[in-house]
Amino acid sequence: MKENVIFCYSGTGNCLDMAKNIAKELGDTDIIMMRKYPAVTDVREAKRVGFVVPCYGGGLPGHVERYIHDIKVATAADSRVTLRDISTISR
């Protein structure tokens, strides 16, 4: 597993672009998509875990909320940052 993991949902590509840009800056980053049940849910070996998802209808899209419950992160992880889509952040 890479040092950094970003869980990403993207319907039209904006959040995937953002996740890719963050991954490029960080280096050594896996992007795990959440449009379907994530291929990997146990990321306890990752040093950093983040989420990049859009706001759809004032909330999380698809089954993201349900999937997030299954994601296991290390309690000692340096940081766990939840990133909302830039259209929401900018408001």
Ligand SMILES: Cc1cc2nc3c(=O)[nH]c(=O)nc-3n(C[C@H](O)[C@H](O)[C@H](O)COP(=O)(O)O)c2cc1C
């Ligand atoms: C079905 C749908 C619902 C949306 N609902 C909201 C919303 O409630 N609030 C908001 O700020 N943006 C909303 N948006 C805008 C998206 O969050 C925005 O276009 C985002 O960049 C889409 O990311 P994506 O391309 O990764 O899917 C919505 C977009 C769609 C397609």
